[in-house]
Structure formats: structure tokens, C-alpha cells
Amino acid sequence: MKVSTRDTAAERERNSQFLVMLYRDLCYLHADMFKNLSAKETKKHFGDFYNSFLDKGAILRVSVPVHVSNELDRTRPELLSEDQQRRYAQEVQNMQTMEVLRQLEDFRQKRMMGMTPNEHELSQVENHYQTDRVPREMKEKAVAEMLLERLLEANPDVASLPEGTLTASSSGPSLQQEEVEPRLLELEQDPPNWRELASSEVLSKLSKKEMKRQEVINELFATEHAHVRMLSVLQTVFYRPLEREEIMSTTELDAIFPSLDDIIDLHCKSVLHSNLKRLRQEDGFVVKTISTPLLNRFNGSEGDWFQKLAARFCSHQSWALDLIKSRQKKDPRFNAFILDAESKPQCRRLQLKDIIPIEMQRLTKYPLLLENIAKSTEDNAERENIQQAAECCRKILNHVNEEVKYMENLLTLKDYQRRLDTSGLKPSNELYLEYKNFDLTTRSMLYEGALTWRVTKEKAIDVQGVLLGDLLVLLQKQDDKMLLKCQSKSIIAAQEGKQMLSPIIKLDSAFLREVATDRKAFYVIFTWDSGAQIYELVAQSVGERKLFFLSSRLQPPLSPIENGADPLKNNAGKNLYCFFSF
Missing domain, CATH: 2.30.29.30 (Pleckstrin-homology domain (PH domain)/Phosphotyrosine-binding domain (PTB))
Known part of the structure; x- marks a missing residue:
């Protein structure tokens, strides 16, 4: 069926109007975040807010009260006090309130008349059974991201939003500007348990042994997800801000967090994490075979590269912890930064000294998890391959242990040599x-x-x-x-x-x-x-x-x-x- 140019233009116009409303809503939510920000956080986020919504050249420019616009023309945003910044954000939000309420009322009326697009997805949200693993907010976020992706695909000319447009919900930001990558936003939520995602019909057909196997596979996936999240905390809460604020040089940071970016990419983009995620979705959240991604991850060239990166990162951890401890005692600015960073919710009440050793701790868990999966696997070939992957894990762990021991011994000798008489x-x-x-x-x-x-x-x-x-x-x-x-x-x-x-x-x-x-x-x-x-x-x-x-x-x-x-x-x-x- 041929679509007329007029119909296409009308569709684009409707989508364009929708995007204007979307930008207004984003501005409303972003302004709402300032209610929960500290003075320091307000200073940081107001610049993003101004560049995204208030500046005359902003792509997402919204209506701004005249006196606020005049004041911003005379004064650079960063020179305003925190109280002024909060007040202006509130006044901009108030200006959007009536239009947002009008949109909500229009939406309600259209839905009563059966004129709401994406009705199926909205019904999924309304009928969602909330659990600790899958709260309603998580379901809403997933549907919203899917609908926004469809909209942007239909309108490629507004497909790139400015960085920092929206980094969190209205309850308050949990991520900084450099952390707006979808991967990091996804990591903030724990993945739902497989039992909650699999259908009751599929669950009823599983044997007791297979149920145990799926539990361990789910544990492998969930703990890998949590591990990548904490590695990302090292990167986004500590490494990048320390570098950006010039508290430590890049050389010093690379010595403390050697190959951190590569480690994160390996864990996040590797066949283990990505394939486990894909397998869960393809198999109705009941994973049938898992040995291939495990062998690809821990054996061959992928395993060699993982071993090299892990050894490099873990062997420096004792030295890194000593350096951080010493630097905190001698450098008040560094100490203040570390204490502030450790108080952020992303750290989950852990100190930097607790987060740095997590890669070594993770290495010790792989063989145990894989052995437990093998014990519950009935297929002989599948079980043998999983056991082979576990053996590869042990070899990697032994190699890393040797590297850690060698480095710790070398550091001890360097300390003795420094004090030698x-x-x-x-x-x-x-x-x-x-x-x-x-x-x-x-x-x-x-x-x-x-x-x-x-x-x-x-x-x-x-x-x-x-x-x-x-x-x-x-x-x-x-x-x-x-x-x-x-x-x-x-x-x-x-x-x-x-x-x-x-x-x-x-x-x-x-x-x-x-x-x-x-x-x-x-x-x-x-x-x-x-x-x-x-x-x-x-x-x-x-x-x-x-x-x-x-x-x-x-x-x-x-x-x-x-x-x-x-x-x-x-x-x-x-x-x-x-x-x-x-």
C-alpha cells in the first residue's frame, strides 16, 4: 500500500509535536530533581539544566519566565548562588505545570475513547505485579525506554539528545553527567529473578534438578551484573572525577586502576554477560545450554586476554590500597574527595578499599558457580564442557594468585630495601x-x-x-x-x-x-x-x-x-x- 506524502508529513508533524511535549516533560522532571540536591550537586547540575532547556540555543528550549530569562542574559549561570539556581529551576517548572496537567487530562480522555497509542504496553505496566525484584518503577522505565526508542527511530532528525538531558528520576539523581550511558543506567537495577519472568507453564515442566540448575545459572548472571556495576562505580565515581578535577594525574590513576576500562568492557561486552542475557531472553528465561559461552569466555584467546587483564589489575591492588591510605593522610583535598565519593548511593555503603579487591573476589567465585551448574546438568557432553570451563577458571585464578603474590613480595622487598642498613x-x-x-x-x-x-x-x-x-x-x-x-x-x-x-x-x-x-x-x-x-x-x-x-x-x-x-x-x-x- 502506497503512503502519500501528505500522510507522511502529517505523521511527522504529530511526532514533532509529541517530542515538544516530551521535552517539556523532561524539563519538568529535571527541575524537580533540584529539590533533593545538596549545594555542591546543585552547582554541578544547574549547568546541564541551563544548557539543555534554558539557553536560547538549547535544542530542548522551553518557555522561561521573562525575569528569569533577563537575569540569565546578564549573569553567567555558574555565578548564581545555589539558592538562586534552585529558585529559577522551580519557577521554570511552575511554568510547565499547567501544560503538563493539560497533557495528562488529554491523555485520560483519549484513553477513555480508545484513542491511545501503545495501549498494549500501557496495560502491561498497569497489570504488572510488583515484587522486590521487579518494582513498578522498573517496569515503567523499561516500557518508556522502548516507546522512546520507537519514536526516535521514526524521527531520526531528533535522535541525538544532548548529553546530561536526564540522568535520573524525579526522586533525585543517582548518576553524574558522565554516567548517562544506557548500560550504566541498566546496571543500577538488579535483574529480575528468572522465576518471576518464566511462565508458570514452563516452570511446571521442570524437574527438581533442573530448577536447581536454573537457580545457579540465575545466580551467575545476577552476580555478574552486580560485579560489572561495582566496577563501573570505580570508573564513574572515582577514576573519572579524580582525573577531571585534576586531583590525581592520569599516570597515577592508571597505576591504581590498571586497565580498568578494558576490564569493564570485557565483563560487560564479553560473551559471558551478553550471551547469558540473550540466552535468558531467547529460552523464555530457562537456559537450556550454557557451556559454549562459558568456554568462549574462559578458554582460548578470550580466556588468555581475561587472564592478562585480571592479573594486571589484581596484582596492583595491595600497592593501590597502600597508596590511597597514605595519600588520604597527606592530602586533605584527596581525602575530602574520597569521603564524599564513598557517601554516594552508588557505592552502597562500601569504601574504596572495599571495592578495589572485588575483581580478585570475583575470580574465586567462578569455579564454584560453574561446578554447581555442572552438578545439576544431566546432559553428559554439556556437563563435561562446563567442568572444562571451571578448570579453565581455576587455571586463570592460579595464575592471577601467582602474579598477586609476586607483586606483594616485590613491594615487601622494596619496603625492606628502602629501610635497609x-x-x-x-x-x-x-x-x-x-x-x-x-x-x-x-x-x-x-x-x-x-x-x-x-x-x-x-x-x-x-x-x-x-x-x-x-x-x-x-x-x-x-x-x-x-x-x-x-x-x-x-x-x-x-x-x-x-x-x-x-x-x-x-x-x-x-x-x-x-x-x-x-x-x-x-x-x-x-x-x-x-x-x-x-x-x-x-x-x-x-x-x-x-x-x-x-x-x-x-x-x-x-x-x-x-x-x-x-x-x-x-x-x-x-x-x-x-x-x-x-
């Missing part, structure tokens, strides 16, 4: 010359633990044992310093610089044996150029000492009679490593 090596000139420029950070730390160094029966020193693979370093804490200090078994030997015990033990020339009289203690026998040195070191508990034997996976230590120097030299490093791995 080698002046205690001077009694032994040979040691001092070799280790005066000793740099702990050039080695990888395998473990560290508190020990007691029994130099003699009368002399015991608390030390921090740091295992560096090829070296065992015994550091003494003194105020803010970490001392490398030689010890002597006698005052005379110390005065003559002889028989000094080095705080640095080379593991390739050392072996150990147990101490028969103390279950927590062990000897380290170190062969030095000038002879052998014997160290007696004591762990913190019998349990820690026992863990050394359980973790070693080697033959039990030789008895004092069997324990010679040569047989254990090759395993000395391994024995020490196992001890410090408790």
Missing part, C-alpha cells in the same frame, strides 16, 4: 665489601617469616627471615630500619672481628638438620671460606615446624648420626624453601 656488616670487611650495595629487589622472594636467632644460650635475637631463592637473609628490625648485622658468639671475637656470623646465608653451600631438644628449632650449617658456621633458628610454633615436614615432599631429615655435610648439600635450598612455605 648495611652498616652492621662492617666488623666483617669481607662481607661488607660484598654486600654494602646489596639490593633485595634484584631477587625474587619465595617467602618471609619471623624467626628467633639463637646466637648463644644467653643471646637470642628476633629477626625476619627472608628467603630469596639463593639466599636466606636475616633482618633485624630497629625503629624504622632493617639491619643487616653480623653476630658473634663472644665479646672478644667481636672485638677482634673473628668468628662473625653472617646475616646472609648462601643456600648453595648450606644444609640443615633438626634440633633434638626443641621441636620448633632447626640448624642451618653454612660452609664459609674460613670454615663452617652453625645457626640455630626457631620458628614461631610447633605447628609451623611440622608444616615444614608436611610441605617438603622429601625424605625426613637425617638423624644427627646420619646427617653429614655432603649428602644434604644438593637439597639445602629445597629444604629451606619448604620450611618457609608454611
Whole structure:
């Protein structure tokens, strides 16, 4: 059927008039938000309100009281006081009130006469059964967005609204200007439970085991949704404002939130989140197969990219938390910003230090969720594929754990290096010359633990044992310093610089044996150029000492009679490593 040009023009005219009314309604709602804004928020949002509705060049220009228009012509909007801004917003809203009421009355009359377009969608809203998961406001929002999308498709010449036009409901804004992306608005609402969306007919046909399976799949989707939401909080509430207000440099922010944008995109646009959402809708909210998106997400190139990003982000979290804590103490402006940001409703009463670790926490949940889905899956091939995806998750988690451990160890070594004092090596000139420029950070730390160094029966020193693979370093804490200090078994030997015990033990020339009289203690026998040195070191508990034997996976230590120097030299490093791995 051919549509005449006149009919098309008339339709466009009606749509154009409707959009004018829509803009008026948007202005009314936006003005209503100022009733619940703080002084600081009022300053921020009035600029958007002016640019969208009051400025003479605004695309959504509405009628403005003459005295308000004259005042805005004379004074820049940002120079007005908060009270003036609120008053002007109220007066603009009052001017729209009569027209909004007229529209509502016109709508009621047309509906009584059966002349209302989109009657089916409106009936869905009216007949919606409200629950905690799916409140009426959420249903209204979904229908309104759908109708607006249809309208904009029919009128592509008004399809791009200015940024910041409307960022929240009339109850008050929850998102800032940079957060008007539909994705972020959607994330603010928890997704409805699958039981509430699936039909009663479909539910009645499911077995008890399949119901359990759908519950876990729903949990996977809902928790992924919540996770992306909190990652977006890091981006929109902290990262972007800190950068925009120049409180921190981009370099500093990228160090605290490494690859944050990529992490969010991966979670939000990845096959896991998007495909789960699609599968729920296509299958009537009962997901039949899920293994393919899971394998695509955690295996192959997608899994490798996820592993790389997660490792980069999570490995910096300890450093980031320390930096934030230190910066808050030293920088009042930064501290004020963090406290203000943490008070926003998007943070859900969580502090920044609670939000940063969420990616690592999420990684630990994936294997458990996937295993639970597999347990309730009856199809053998589907179950095996889900179990394979769970195994891929575990490998990613193990890799990230190793990266986190490596970075935490490196940060510990950097802290020790900053506080390192080698002046205690001077009694032994040979040691001092070799280790005066000793740099702990050039080695990888395998473990560290508190020990007691029994130099003699009368002399015991608390030390921090740091295992560096090829070296065992015994550091003494003194105020803010970490001392490398030689010890002597006698005052005379110390005065003559002889028989000094080095705080640095080379593991390739050392072996150990147990101490028969103390279950927590062990000897380290170190062969030095000038002879052998014997160290007696004591762990913190019998349990820690026992863990050394359980973790070693080697033959039990030789008895004092069997324990010679040569047989254990090759395993000395391994024995020490196992001890410090408790």
C-alpha cells in the first residue's frame, strides 16, 4: 500500500509535536530533581539544566519566565548562588505545570475513547505485579525506554539528545553527567529473578534438578551484573572525577586502576554477560545450554586476554590500597574527595578499599558457580564442557594468585630495601665489601617469616627471615630500619672481628638438620671460606615446624648420626624453601 506524502508529513508533524511535549516533560522532571540536591550537586547540575532547556540555543528550549530569562542574559549561570539556581529551576517548572496537567487530562480522555497509542504496553505496566525484584518503577522505565526508542527511530532528525538531558528520576539523581550511558543506567537495577519472568507453564515442566540448575545459572548472571556495576562505580565515581578535577594525574590513576576500562568492557561486552542475557531472553528465561559461552569466555584467546587483564589489575591492588591510605593522610583535598565519593548511593555503603579487591573476589567465585551448574546438568557432553570451563577458571585464578603474590613480595622487598642498613656488616670487611650495595629487589622472594636467632644460650635475637631463592637473609628490625648485622658468639671475637656470623646465608653451600631438644628449632650449617658456621633458628610454633615436614615432599631429615655435610648439600635450598612455605 502506497503512503502519500501528505500522510507522511502529517505523521511527522504529530511526532514533532509529541517530542515538544516530551521535552517539556523532561524539563519538568529535571527541575524537580533540584529539590533533593545538596549545594555542591546543585552547582554541578544547574549547568546541564541551563544548557539543555534554558539557553536560547538549547535544542530542548522551553518557555522561561521573562525575569528569569533577563537575569540569565546578564549573569553567567555558574555565578548564581545555589539558592538562586534552585529558585529559577522551580519557577521554570511552575511554568510547565499547567501544560503538563493539560497533557495528562488529554491523555485520560483519549484513553477513555480508545484513542491511545501503545495501549498494549500501557496495560502491561498497569497489570504488572510488583515484587522486590521487579518494582513498578522498573517496569515503567523499561516500557518508556522502548516507546522512546520507537519514536526516535521514526524521527531520526531528533535522535541525538544532548548529553546530561536526564540522568535520573524525579526522586533525585543517582548518576553524574558522565554516567548517562544506557548500560550504566541498566546496571543500577538488579535483574529480575528468572522465576518471576518464566511462565508458570514452563516452570511446571521442570524437574527438581533442573530448577536447581536454573537457580545457579540465575545466580551467575545476577552476580555478574552486580560485579560489572561495582566496577563501573570505580570508573564513574572515582577514576573519572579524580582525573577531571585534576586531583590525581592520569599516570597515577592508571597505576591504581590498571586497565580498568578494558576490564569493564570485557565483563560487560564479553560473551559471558551478553550471551547469558540473550540466552535468558531467547529460552523464555530457562537456559537450556550454557557451556559454549562459558568456554568462549574462559578458554582460548578470550580466556588468555581475561587472564592478562585480571592479573594486571589484581596484582596492583595491595600497592593501590597502600597508596590511597597514605595519600588520604597527606592530602586533605584527596581525602575530602574520597569521603564524599564513598557517601554516594552508588557505592552502597562500601569504601574504596572495599571495592578495589572485588575483581580478585570475583575470580574465586567462578569455579564454584560453574561446578554447581555442572552438578545439576544431566546432559553428559554439556556437563563435561562446563567442568572444562571451571578448570579453565581455576587455571586463570592460579595464575592471577601467582602474579598477586609476586607483586606483594616485590613491594615487601622494596619496603625492606628502602629501610635497609648495611652498616652492621662492617666488623666483617669481607662481607661488607660484598654486600654494602646489596639490593633485595634484584631477587625474587619465595617467602618471609619471623624467626628467633639463637646466637648463644644467653643471646637470642628476633629477626625476619627472608628467603630469596639463593639466599636466606636475616633482618633485624630497629625503629624504622632493617639491619643487616653480623653476630658473634663472644665479646672478644667481636672485638677482634673473628668468628662473625653472617646475616646472609648462601643456600648453595648450606644444609640443615633438626634440633633434638626443641621441636620448633632447626640448624642451618653454612660452609664459609674460613670454615663452617652453625645457626640455630626457631620458628614461631610447633605447628609451623611440622608444616615444614608436611610441605617438603622429601625424605625426613637425617638423624644427627646420619646427617653429614655432603649428602644434604644438593637439597639445602629445597629444604629451606619448604620450611618457609608454611
